[in-house]
Amino acid sequence: MSFFRSILVTGGAGFIGSNFVHYVHARHAGCKITVLDALTYAGNLENLAGLLEDKRLKFIKGSIADAPTVREAMTGCEAVFNFAAETHVDRSIQEAGTFIETDVLGTYTLLRAACDIGVEKFVQISTDEVYGSSSGEHFEETSPLKPGNPYSASKCGGDLMCQAFFNTFQAPVVITRSSNNFGPYQHVEKFIPLFITNTIEGKELPLYGDGKHERDWIYVEDNCAAVELVSTRGRSGEIYNIAAGESRPNIEVAETILELLGAPKSRIVFIEDRKGHDRAYLMDSTKTEALGWSRRYDFRGALENTVEWYRSNDTWWRHVKSGAFRKYYDKHYKEKLEKGKTRGI
């Protein structure tokens, strides 16, 4: 099956969503893209710089939990890619209400509209974190859900709603569960961008606990390629794991970042562990590989690309750290969006 002619990308101003918009825009010249994003603290229109003026892209500011806005955004779209979510584990430990509202209620609201409108495919972007912490075993798509924090519990809620909608209403849902992503446009609150930018700024790198927690880092472009493939070749009702298969301890990643930027290991400081900190996430992605996917980037090379991206996009991350990206939004887009302009903004 060829790619869709019109898609809705929710959360398209966030990290993976914006990478996916760039990815599709570059590869599918005939595809119209509507982005629906609430522009929370994590949504940044600078991530879509260069695309917002393009008539092929339509941007709607609004929440996936708001039914009328969702309906407006989804009308005319053949497929939905739901990247919108509250995503930061540390924030979910402080306050989980918005996680439940977006990740569960928002997903439900999208599913309702998708059934009414009759979209061809609904791709739910989920995470390895729904399986909980691994003590060495590689989780398969049939493994039980065992979320270890409020973020992953809310993602489980969204996934289960998708499965219920497939079972009850034959909604054409596929779920992707990927391991930890890294690459351009990732918010500086997350581990790799925080450690890269702190190193550049001469600051300390705050490592939780003993630093031996492991994550299986996947370059964001590899995840985008897998999501694209699953959307056209995946079977409705199925789940697809997307893992890089390169799990490594946080301390090793921190030391590699320091090495790449020529800074000493003494910058690392061990701080009190995160509450309920999952030790490791490991998945088997044979099922996705059977569709024809394999990762293109190895960890070291992709980390070098990422360090280089943050080095040469100094203004982007400094705007995120200082909150100045909000002023950019106010100056260039606020008035137009409030007046209802969505294309060529």
Ligand code: NAD
């Ligand atoms: P992100 O936090 O960078 O971006 C989330 C985006 O969603 C932001 O643009 C934000 O404004 C938007 N958003 C939040 N609430 C919204 C709402 N109610 N309505 C509309 N838009 C809303 O997140 P990310 O890292 O790009 O993650 C994208 C998806 O991928 C999420 O579903 C996440 O669970 C999943 N995922 C992420 C990773 C990772 O390592 N980053 C790994 C596996 C899965």
Ligand code: TYD
């Ligand atoms: P994070 O990027 O928040 O992703 P997740 O918790 O969803 O996997 O964190 C990745 C790993 O890095 C995780 O084990 C927690 C750790 N970490 C630190 O040690 N220090 C930090 O400041 C952050 C943000 C994360």
